[in-house]
Amino acid sequence: MRQPTTVPTESGTAPIIELSDVTTAFGQEKVLDEVSFDVRPGEFLCLLGPSGCGKSTSLRLIGGLLPPTSGHIEVAGQPPEAAWTELTYVFQQPRLLPWRTVLANVMLGMELRGTGGDRTRRQARAAAQLELVGLAEAAGKYPGALSGGERQRVAIARALALDPQVILMDEPLSALDVSTKQRLRAEIQNVWAYTGKTVVFVTHDISEALFLADRIIVFSGKPTRILREFAVSHPRPREVDSDPVFLAMHTELRELFGVPDASADAEGPRQ
């Protein structure tokens, strides 16, 4: 497994994603207010913020599913409407097709995008991704026969199968129970370390961000601005729920939201 110890904070690597002064408004309501940040190749970046802030909107802007009201976005050197071939999504809900087997669901992304070669090669590729997320034996099952955590792993395999440069994850763990959540976040970390993909991960869960991220960008409530950038250079795996260093960071992050001991991850079952 790769050991990503130092984050290249000032190194010469060109960013793979760049947002500069991005503003997004839906009608009168301003969601993002002149937000700027970069993502470096291979980085695990968490966008952390209270529910209903512009985290998911940021992902949709990067993915070219939504044009910004103003500002500039570049993904892999291209505007987002051209760069969508470089990235894949994992959503909060797995969004699998119930009439397809697990294997066929993993193949769906390749089929829709028209990549991955012929049927046999796609099958082989999909099987390899299922192996990676630990679901090799479930290939012939239907999503209805899987648990919530397993379904989300299928969705991750589906995203990986396209071999994208960037994977955008929109609160992929927030619909799961606590123990599944903790198991799956460790798996996401392993998959990331193994594949070396760039991941942009949206969450409102501070522990999750501390566990996973190379760098955390903390968003304010609407209209969203960046409150702070937070490098987490500690070695992995991290004991975020017991290590005093992380507990201190946890408190610090929570206070950033202005409501100590509440708000940010109040939706989570813990705390």
Added chain:
Amino acid sequence: MTIDLLPGAPDRRTGSRSRRSTPPPKHGRAWRASRLTLMNGAPVLLIIGWWVASRYQPAYIVPDPLAVLHRTWDLLAGDRALFANTYISFARVGISVLIAVALGTAIALTAKYVTVLEGLLVDRLMVFVNAFPSIGWAIAGMYWFGVSTPAVIFVEVAIILPFTLITIWEGLKALDAELMEMAQSFTRDTGRIIVKVVAPFLAPYLFSALRISYAGAWKVAIIAEIFGASEGLGYLLNTAREQFDSTTLYACILTLILIVYVVDKGIFRPVETKLLRYRKAASSHR
């Protein structure tokens, strides 16, 4: 009108069987034997009662069931002059069902994707065709198209259209934005999204529309053919009525019931099972 089109239909948004009912209680041997006895015994008793009644009544009131059975055989395969009528009706029903499903799909898709038309198509047209009386279409069809096959097909399509339209509209409404967003995150090719996601999602609804409208079209066929045809099972039934030939009249009805039943059991049920096999597989794997 509410019709339970797909009892326990899959919640295709999440892929979970959200309306999954608790498994039926396991019944004993006695229960199953009673069920079979009632299911088959009651009709047999009815036929015996019918046969007894036919001994004491004139044939135009209660015809001999064996004569009716014999005439039914003629209508299905025994007598060329008679069974020609049956298969003409069959062909008209088949064509009408295909037209109604195609038209229903086209209208529902238009209402979904040309949003400015939704009010007209759903709140006006759908309500209108749904409430329009069958007999009204039958008379109008005869006036507009004369006594002809197009008249019959027009009437059948007009009467079953609301069933297909409503079913497919429900399917399109169930196709949610989240699934479409997932598909769009992988491709910008609308054709591929339709082939890989939209069409398979709608398949059970389309099939349901086909199945409902098939049974409906047969009932309608009789009315349509009474008014607008010079051959066909409905025409035959009407002629028999005029001549007080109750044997042929009941044989026409029995033929219709048999054709509806056999096609439903022999074609529709197996296809439905195949289409929805993933649900069964999902529950048995757990």
